[in-house]
Amino acid sequence: MSLQLYIDKLSNLRAARANGRARPHKICMMLAVADLIENGHISTNKINYDNELKSRFTFYFDQLKQGNDANSPFLPFHHLESEKYWHLAFRSDRDEKNYRLKSASAARVEKYVYHAYLDVQLFEYLRSQNSAIHLRAALSTNIDQLEEQFGRWMKLQGKSDKTIKNYIGAMKSSLSNWANDAHITNKSLISVASYFEYKTITTKLRELNEFKANDKRGKGMYSAALNAYSAFLEDVTQVETQFDIEEILAQPNISNTTKATLVNTRLGQGGFRQELICLWGGCSITNYQNTDFLIASHIKPWKEASNSERLDKYNGLLLLANLDKAFDRGYISFLDTGKIVISEKLAEPEVLGINSKMRVSLQRFHQEYLAFHREQVFRYSA
Structure with a gap:
């Protein structure tokens, strides 16, 4: 076939x-x-x-x-x-x-x-x-009720109800109308489930003068809505992970064994995850211990890390899904003391179970990675 x-x-x-x-x-x-x-x-x-x-x-x-x-x-x-x-x-x-x-x-x-x-x-x-x-x-393309799924996903990212309403409204009305009028697509953008189809549509949409003018007047709100839906589709299809794996497999100077180890690590499987489970014993923040619900999260992001850093257990936290997402997106980080830092850009952190009393128990080997995270990933208010 x-x-x-x-x-x-x-x-x-x-x-x-x-x-x-x-x-x-x-x-x-x-x-x-x-x-x-x-x-x-x-x-x-x-x-x-x-x-x-x-x-x-x-x-x-x-x-x-x-x-x-x-x-x-x-x-x-x-x-x-x-x-x-x-x-x-x-x-x-x-x-x-x-x-x-x-x-x-x-x-x-x-x-x-x-x-x-x-x-x-x-x-x-x-x-x-x-x-x-x-x-x-x-x-x-089988994902049903994308509007509802997108809304739930944004809530998990810490978006406020107002922002969620604005983004979904923009996707359903103005952005879809501009794309339809320009004969880019005859679909509502919020019905597009394929990441590649969506990127093709939005690349053309962003070139429209009507989009550029309205996005400027709206202080980037329309771009933010498009970016949020793109990130949602990336999460669901894990397409960014696929690109990273292709990059690993294309590296000519590392052995097949190392490639296999890196692929497993990128997928959150294998030795890296097991080392984090042994190191932390549970969620690094809450100590929740059912590992079925815990994600192996890199402190220094995958794309910024060397191959050795990608495999270093001290470049990792073991986190519940909502905390992993907040950390990965830069809405939370940690001081050298282990005390949590919460970005002012995270609306309603308590909805995600995040509070200012949280902390992690760090070793000195974590410090360099966390310094990078605070400087390059964390979302400061300025």
Whole structure:
């Protein structure tokens, strides 16, 4: 089957629906599998229902869940079989018969299913950097109710209700109207789920005189709205991570072993994450200890760090998702004493569970990295 046919299939997942919206489980499972193929955890066409898969599923699910969506990775592991390119291998014929007698559950998947596997051609496409990035983009087009998802995402970034309302309003009305009138697209911008399609549209939109004039009058509000939606799509599709991985693989002067280690680190997996778990024991700020919910976060950003700094455990914090995002975006940082510093640009930090009494226990090896973060990443009010 051609790449385009798989792109079409992944663009049209048959997702379960509730309250008029598509549930995100199948999207999250396929994105998780794509990540694990890329980092080498899945090296052959055998998808085990293991902790790595469940953890990566949770990473995406936490971004896309709504309402009463349950973190149940066994559901898409089972139901993706209806997509025809996802298959289940059972431990025996008898196990398959027993498995299909009742509804799926985590226990039944673990007891009866040996592993899942993909169409051979799809697996090969996902192993290729060139084709995998298009398959990821196809998956993102299944994201339902983008306006609501975008609003929830901005809330997690610490945006105020007023800012959220203004950005969504601009995306739905003025920005979409200008793009439509200039025949750049006939869509509402807030309905675009593909990062690459969105970048193509907005690159042309930013060149319009009408956009430039209104953006100047609005003191950059329209640019800020476009940038926020771009960052939202980047987060969902992890496209920036894909670019970083391509950069790693293209480096001629490092060994394949080092490349594999760096790829795992960029994906938040492997030795770097394990070293942070051993070093911190839980969230570096709250001490919350369920590692399924913790993200390995670089202090000195990936793009600014050398390969050795990217792998240095002292260039890392282990954080809950909301704290990771605030730290990564420069809304919080830490003094040499470990005391938190909160940017005045973070609206309603208490909504994110952030308060001025928070602190981290630092070692001297952290200081240089945190100094860089305060100087280059933290958002000062001036």
